[in-house]
Every structure is written in C-alpha cells, then in structure tokens.
Amino acid sequence: MEKDNNTQSLHHSSRREGKGVGLPLVSIIMGSTSDLPVMEKACKLLDDLQVPFEVNALSAHRTPSEVEAFAQNAKSRGIKVIIAAAGMAAALPGVIAANTTLPVIGVPIKGMLDGLDAMLSIIQMPPGIPVATVGVNGAQNAAILAVEMLALSDEAIADRLWHYKDGLREKIAKANKDLAELKYDFKTN
Numbered sequence: 001m002e003k004d005n006n007t008q009s010l011h012h013s014s015r016r017e018g019k020g021v022g023l024p025l026v027s028i029i030m031g032s033t034s035d036l037p038v039m040e041k042a043c044k045l046l047d048d049l050q051v052p053f054e055v056n057a058l059s060a061h062r063t064p065s066e067v068e069a070f071a072q073n074a075k076s077r078g079i080k081v082i083i084a085a086a087g088m089a090a091a092l093p094g095v096i097a098a099n100t101t102l103p104v105i106g107v108p109i110k111g112m113l114d115g116l117d118a119m120l121s122i123i124q125m126p127p128g129i130p131v132a133t134v135g136v137n138g139a140q141n142a143a144i145l146a147v148e149m150l151a152l153s154d155e156a157i158a159d160r161l162w163h164y165k166d167g168l169r170e171k172i173a174k175a176n177k178d179l180a181e182l183k184y185d186f187k188t189n
Contacts, residue, residue, distance in 0.1 A: 023078040024054040026146050029070070030085040031059050031092050035109050039085050042107070042143035049147055049160045054079075060091035067092065071099035081146040084131075085139065087111040090121035093131045103149055105142045106131040 026046055030039050039055070046053045058067045074082060082100070084093035085107035093106035108118035115136030123133045134141040144161075151158035180189060 022052050024052045025078065025080045025150055026051060026053040026083060026143075027070075027074055027079045027081075028053060028055045028083045028085070029058050029067075029092065029096065030055075031057070031087065031109075033057050035085045035087065038109055038137045039083075039107070039139045042083055042139040042146075045140050045143040046147070049157070049164060051147055051150065051157060058092065060086070060095040061089070064095070067095050068099050071096040074100055075102055081105065081149050083107060083139070083142045083146055085109055085142075086122070087115070087118045088121075090118035093122050093133075094125050094129060097125065097129050097131045104131050105145055106133045107139050107142045108133065108136045110137050 028039055028042055028046075030036065036055075043053065043055060056070070058070055060067050071082075079102060082096055082102055082104045084096050084104055086092035087109035088111055090106070090108055093104050097104040106122035108115045108122050111118065119133065119136055122131055125131050132145060134145065147157060147161050151161050
C-alpha cells in the first residue's frame with residue numbers, strides 16, 4: 001500500500017513549460033525546508049543534466065512512518081537513487097537506507113559543530129545498511145554521484161554527464177590561460 005500522498009512535495013520532477021519529463025529517477029529528501037538552500041545545488045545540477053527528480057521534506061524524527069513508507073515505495077515508483085540530507089543527528093539517510101534496497105546518498109548539513117556531527121551520524125552506519133556520503137553541504141557532489149549511478153545504464157545520461165565533466169576541464173583550461181596573462185614583477189610563468 002503506497003502512502004506517498006502523505007509526503008509534502010516541494011517541487012516534483014523538474015518540469016519545464018510544455019515539456020513533460022516523465023517519472024522522477026532521483027528523489028531528494030531533506031529533513032526540513034531549512035535544508036533547501038543547500039539542496040538547491042543538487043536540484044540545479046539534475047535539472048541542468050535533464051534528469052527527472054522530485055524534492056520532498058520528511059523527518060526521521062517527526063514523520064517516521066511517512067519516511068518508512070516513502071523508502072519502501074520508492075523503487076516501485078521508478079526511483080533509482082535517493083539523496084537524503086539531514087543535519088545534527090542526521091538519522092534520515094540511515095532510516096531510508098534501512099527501508100529500501102536503492103542506493104542512498106547522504107548529505108550532511110552544516111549546523112552544530114560545522115556539520116561534523118551530521119557527517120559522523122551518516123557515515124557510521126551498521127554493516128548491511130550502507131549510505132554513500134558526500135562532504136558537508138555537498139549537495140552538488142551528491143547529485144553528480146547519483147547521475148554517475150544512472151549513467152551506468154542510460155547512455156543519454158552518460159553522454160550529458162560526459163559533456164558536463166568536459167565543461168569542468170574547459171573551465172580550468174580557461175582559468176590557467178587567464179592566470180598566465182597576469183603580470184607581476186616576479187611571476188615566472
């Protein structure tokens with residue numbers, strides 16, 4: 001029995017005007033909307049790479065039954081990867097991972113102790129319940145990791161990912177060219 005209607009959707013599957021993108025492949029879950037400024041980087045990257053996604057707020061402590069239902073039903077809804085963000089006790093990624101066989105990527109959110117508390121909560125999962133973890137506030141890297149997972153079985157996504165990474169190389173090449181043009185009395189290159 002699917003209970004996903006109990007989750008509060010913030011932005012469902014990145015739809016552009018006049019262009020349906022289908023069912024979401026990635027689900028971004030955060031403990032509260034206060035995490036949205038960090039998680040928007042993941043949303044933007046997925047949107048730029050044209051990967052359908054959804055965004056919801058669920059709390060492992062305030063809505064535990066909804067979190068469990070979401071995790072148990074995610075695969076049947078077509079979700080392939082879950083990105084779960086949480087701060088402080090950061091239980092959300094682990095609770096989701098305990099209730100699904102889908103890969104879960106944890107994003108520790110900076111708060112108390114500069115996010116170290118959240119990061120340690122996420123990376124210290126018991127055997128059998130892994131959560132891939134990115135750095136504190138590393139939402140963009142979480143999205144890239146999710147896209148890399150999807151690219152294993154989707155050539156179109158793999159191609160867009162390759163172009164994205166090639167663009168990163170081009171930015172560094174341009175930066176080095178710009179740096180070479182800087183003039184200082186004791187600069188040797």
